[in-house]
Amino acid sequence: MAHSGNKPRVNTSAIVMTLYLVFLLLPIYWLLNMSLKTNEEILSVFSIWPRNLTFANYATILTDASWYMGYVNSLIYVVMNTVISLLVALPAAYAFSRYSFMGDKHLFFWLLTNRMAPPAVFALPFFQLYSSVGLFDTHIAVALAHCLFNVPLAVWILEGFMRGVPKEIDETAYIDGYSFPRFFIKIFTPLIASGIGVAAFFCFMFSWVELLLSRTLTSVEAKPIAAAMTRTVSASGLDWGVLAAAGVLTIVPGALVIYFVRNYIAKGFALGRV
Template identity: 50%
Template structure:
């Protein structure tokens, strides 16, 4: 009984801020034309969707997160396969080196990345944010996928090649279905990091191309509409919930296999 009460108390402590944010998102925290303060309704969501800057921020975030996850998986798969199936001098050291690079604080590389991207015309662009996020997500994706590919028997590769499958056919028809849980776990981590990251989003979006994180921060002014901020925050949670829903089975199997 005490264990159940403790779990309920912990769940309440964790979910209370989320419940408060959802409640405030439906509450008019500032009075306006025809809307009294404290009114309960969809006025905050309507105001968010009617604001061009906030709609553009949601679209920008969707674009660079999609590009980031797609590029990371596309590049990490062959790299992880090479590390899992072939032995070469320094292969383990290379894997360790890219993982060490991942724990480097992003702010350390912010200035050189900004200068480089300014020269390439990638500042104020979702593509620029996607590329720099790939720089930090690739080591994690390679590490995750390498362990899953290593767990697949080599006989699968040999049988596929004996049957006449080419490299791309083997990847798409045999390897990717076999490591689908690993791909789901890698995609999940790449999505989460890219969706909530703020350092490079702040540095690389000076005048345009701002993502959701920067749009929410810009909403805090001298007289902040907390209800509207909470509405934008709740909308920013929906893609993450959708991502978890679509890959939930792969994530569960992936973490089980990793354990």
């Protein structure tokens, strides 16, 4: 009985998942498809796969500095942001997970409110702030601006993971004569390595996908790839093939990062709170 009742359910699950994944992948496939066509083919015939396979669109991007520097710029500020966010978030998350002190709950919520702040609200003041301190159009400006939402998130995730580490470990280490910095680096950090990985993944993700602030804070030197794409849309009369190729290339770093954290991803999305 139980078996005959189980069998069809397994199959419906597979069907549901297949349909959902097709729904997810179809638009991405279409982008990939277009990136491998010439503009004439895109605009003249409607084809499900490229008839004249061409890599010219990718060649355009990989040989033109104004294109590929966009990727380099994006990666530079994303990595900077991830490093800064983690460095400041680690001690703070430890404090929140281990100690209670004056105003801790309010402080924690206040930090989270920054994650809730609409970037649109901050675009103009950021522009003025970073222009006045001479950081406009630098990578560090974007990296610092993205800290606005990444630091609270990193604190939140790390705190969740740190809560899962028993306090007895800290106490034993102190009795054994470890100083706080040594304990933190030698013993504690390896224990929450997966949490750090997940936090880094999220910082990377939200910094990588953000456009409004990074576009507002840069003009030439640190222009992110996302902004380079929007400019092409308006200026060069819609070069669909190159646009699609640029889009496909922006998916690659994300896909690589996902592959590395795939085993922690579900727990990570629950911010360590499962």
